Amino acid sequence: MAKTGGIAADRLKQIVARIERLEEDKKAVADDIKEVYAEAKGAGFDTKILRQVIRLRKLDGAEYQEQEALLELYLQAIGLTHQNAA
Amino acid sequence: MAKTGGIAADRLKQIVARIERLEEDKKAVADDIKEVYAEAKGAGFDTKILRQVIRLRKLDGAEYQEQEALLELYLQAIGLTHQNAA
Amino acid sequence: MAKTGGIAADRLKQIVARIERLEEDKKAVADDIKEVYAEAKGAGFDTKILRQVIRLRKLDGAEYQEQEALLELYLQAIGLTHQNAA
Amino acid sequence: MAKTGGIAADRLKQIVARIERLEEDKKAVADDIKEVYAEAKGAGFDTKILRQVIRLRKLDGAEYQEQEALLELYLQAIGLTHQNAA
DNA sequence: AACGTTGAAATAGTTC
DNA sequence: GAACTATTTCAACGTT
Numbered sequence: 001m002a003k004t005g006g007i008a009a010d011r012l013k014q015i016v017a018r019i020e021r022l023e024e025d026k027k028a029v030a031d032d033i034k035e036v037y038a039e040a041k042g043a044g045f046d047t048k049i050l051r052q053v054i055r056l057r058k059l060d061g062a063e064y065q066e067q068e069a070l071l072e073l074y075l076q077a078i079g080l081t082h083q084n085a086a
Numbered sequence: 087m088a089k090t091g092g093i094a095a096d097r098l099k100q101i102v103a104r105i106e107r108l109e110e111d112k113k114a115v116a117d118d119i120k121e122v123y124a125e126a127k128g129a130g131f132d133t134k135i136l137r138q139v140i141r142l143r144k145l146d147g148a149e150y151q152e153q154e155a156l157l158e159l160y161l162q163a164i165g166l167t168h169q170n171a172a
Numbered sequence: 173m174a175k176t177g178g179i180a181a182d183r184l185k186q187i188v189a190r191i192e193r194l195e196e197d198k199k200a201v202a203d204d205i206k207e208v209y210a211e212a213k214g215a216g217f218d219t220k221i222l223r224q225v226i227r228l229r230k231l232d233g234a235e236y237q238e239q240e241a242l243l244e245l246y247l248q249a250i251g252l253t254h255q256n257a258a
Numbered sequence: 259m260a261k262t263g264g265i266a267a268d269r270l271k272q273i274v275a276r277i278e279r280l281e282e283d284k285k286a287v288a289d290d291i292k293e294v295y296a297e298a299k300g301a302g303f304d305t306k307i308l309r310q311v312i313r314l315r316k317l318d319g320a321e322y323q324e325q326e327a328l329l330e331l332y333l334q335a336i337g338l339t340h341q342n343a344a
Numbered sequence: 345a346a347c348g349t350t351g352a353a354a355t356a357g358t359t360c
Numbered sequence: 361g362a363a364c365t366a367t368t369t370c371a372a373c374g375t376t
Contacts, residue, residue, distance in 0.1 A: 009249040015298045016250055019291060019312055026287040033280045040273045049159055054277055056156040063149050066142060093335040101212045102336055105205060105226055112201040119194045126187045140191055221328050242304060246311050
């Protein structure tokens with residue numbers, strides 16, 4: 001039985017291998033992204049601004065949802081909809 | 087001269103002591119915050135909502151600035167104000 | 173009813189104010205800690221190692237040794253001992 | 259002039275689209291990794307130690323030993339050796 | 345009391 | 361090499 005000091009060694013090896021494989025994939029994608037930025041830079045675009053655009057576009061949807069949630073919460077807080085214990 | 091293997095031991099000890107002192111302070115404040123939440127809960131408020139309110143109030147100012155930056159960036163991107171190399 | 177709501181709302185505002193005040197304090201202390209690290213760096217100390225020192229001092233020995241042992245076990249299981257990690 | 263801007267704007271849109279596509283891929287892989295860790299945890303492995311194993315395998319021995327030596331030095335300087343951290 | 349979720353801290357990487 | 365940003369790791373909290 002493939003145990004080393006109570007550890008299922010084979011299982012552990014599999015897990016480690018899978019993670020390392022996936023991390024390689026991830027690195028490959030990250031490198032692709034870098035390439036695109038480099039290419040963009042070569043085409044005369046400002047990569048710093050480009051990164052900000054990407055970041056803000058990501059935030060956009062999230063922010064909208066946050067605002068919605070905020071409104072909801074304020075309504076509850078002011079109207080004491082839920083936590084009215086007084 | 088107070089050196090151990092090339093390290094200024096006294097200086098290091100001082101630094102460690104200062105950091106540990108400050109971390110105690112920080113923990114004390116964190117505990118105070120917990121207390122307030124516990125008290126609020128005792129008064130019938132929903133701590134989850136309370137935490138969200140705090141978080142969103144914090145975000146508020148930041149988000150406004152992000153939006154401003156986004157507008158600025160889009161203006162640059164569409165008008166190609168800076169990176170117009172074509 | 174509006175009265176009750178009003179009282180609870182006042183209470184809520186107080187709570188929020190207290191928490192936000194405390195979080196400012198906490199941030200101030202956190203900033204102080206950062207400053208000490210920056211100062212230490214300026215004096216030639218390696219901040220990463222310094223953080224490790226602080227962390228080790230916080231851990232009690234039992235916990236530390238437990239983790240070390242478990243790590244060793246895992247490394248052995250995958251056929252990579254701590255010593256020959258090179 | 260409007261034309262040039264238009265062409266560059268199209269190019270910019272393409273770039274942004276490509277990056278966002280790649281970032282989705284990256285996120286998907288990152289999620290896969292998380293899943294593996296979750297699965298490992300379900301199988302009884304300590305994920306924190308597991309992460310350490312992965313990290314150690316990535317490090318080359320020289321770097322690792324350097325850091326260990328420096329840590330030892332600091333601990334000695336403040337009168338706390340690695341062994342008697344208890 | 346373990347689990348997942350979320351927020352803070354720390355580390356690594358990039359740019360200037 | 362110093363500052364800023366992004367990613368990763370760690371710890372706290374609520375939940376079941």
